[in-house]
Amino acid sequence: MTNVVGMAATPAPSDCLLIGDAASTLLQPSDKVPPVTQAVLASAFRAYAAATPAVPAVLRGVLRARYPLGTRLWHDHYAFRTFGVPGLGIESLGSVLVQLGYERQPDELTFPKKKLTAAWYAPSDKSLYDLGLPRIFVSELQVHKLSPEAQAVIESYIAQFKANPLQPATALGALLTRTLPWATPVASDYNALLEESEYAAWTLAHGYGLNHSTVSVHRLPAPAGQSAPLGVAEFTEHVASAGLTLNKEGGVIKSSPDGLLLQSSTVSDSVRYAFRCGIVADIAGSYYEFAERRPMQPGVDVTGETQRRDGFEVGNADKIFMSTSAVQQTDK
Template sequence: MLQQVLHGLMQRYMERVPDVKAIIQAMLQEGIIANPEAIENDHIAFRTMGVPQLGIQSLEKIFLRYGYTKKDAYRFSEKKLDAFWYAPPAPQYPRIFISELRVQDLSPRAQEIILSYTAEVKADPVNTLNLDDAAAVDAFLHSGLWRLPTLEDYSRLAEESEYAAWVIYNRYYLNHFTISVHNLPPGYNTIGEFNAFLEGKGFTLNNAGGKIKVSPDGALLQSATVANMITATFANHATCRIAGSYVEFAERKVLPRYAHLPAAAIKREHRRDGFEAGNADKIFESTYRSQTGS
């Protein structure tokens, strides 16, 4: 079940985000990987609206049902976001990071716009979703939860919260997947080296807070591309170029107590786990105009 749902998510994500295929192709041409399956997906991320019938408490039910374990909470005061991460049932699956907008913390006008859409969802839709039907879950994660927004509403939300604007258009669309660079061959298995490879191939990296985001303990290093721009069709057939999704990269260092292990013996459980609010805060900006230049 979980494998089928994740496959569906990744298929549509790859179709919509040109950088995904382009990065994989560049890695193949460089001889970094022999095939796409050699890439470890560190985590995937979703964005949601924090309203009673939706948000984290709704979306997480899908992944908890498939064996994920809810872990640490994160709070992003300036961006008005909350988040949790979820550990997978087995190491071959990606971690999951789900964030939600604290809608009640926005201006009355922004709340009014958001609620005019989310109020169309009268009850938690996951409660009536057959979680034993992978095709139904896949379809749900790629379906519109509310009517297509107007360009005017999207633009007004973007003035106050670019996160809100992204979600009002994209709904549960996969925000990003993450390549684990520490499992790549020497010369490419650090964030610094992999960033240099990406930029040498012409990819643009998020430079908010620096191109490499480093946790206080120095054990989690992350970077990301700037989101691909997509032509979005809004209500009344209005179109506009907006930020879509992006690709993230993570380097998780070996924990000190396992430093004695030979490289061939290192597994996921021997590396730094979890996330870091300071890193994630800047990664969010991969879809922001300050990065996309839109």
């Protein structure tokens, strides 16, 4: 590993406390969840939140400002991006997730226009959702479908993994520390990829760093002074009121055809990034997402997360991917 990704400013002390409190309460303590799994999930969130100003902004401007003191923050899922080439791709993270007690789900998600495929992982025992274990969404870029020029740029960084696949320990280290498993990119390579595939440029620069985490809005209690919990639409209005820019691709709220999975997100934070050869520039970093999973059987009292809509929706995810696009960054 050769580069600590980006040059995000150190969070203010008050933000560090918010992030630390949120990370320490992500999971309810339980002997059903291995300590290593708990530590990995908390550490990945902590590193991501420290590099993503939107996270403490939501914790401070929405959770702390509007909810009862001590409200637990639940996360619906984590999401990662990868290059779909031999030795990397979905399986390079999947091998880590399996060791942490996760199982790959049968859904195959494809995004032809973006040249992406994705898979998602759930705890082997889905009742562990109720203890706070998030789903894990892992996507990969179909590198072979890019132009020869873009393929050559990517190949120049990841060629070694064809003969020596990325080892689980290295993938885990990259995930936890937001450190690249390949050489620090030069700005010209990043910009060349950005012209063709925003996803490719983001992945080259940020590697296995957590792309986004997602607040499980339906698991939050009613805000202080209110009698009923908020849906994602109302929660998202509070996010906007806190000064964050929202992803408006396809509308602020993205809904699955069955109306049971509703999602929104911020536009990615801009981060200072140290490219090779001394160039420092602002590029798209990570963002924060918000989700509401509605009951599979309306009108029935819900006692656990498994009674709600599970999985992911291609139409929603396709628009959420745009949270790191140059167009959205320009509109901020």
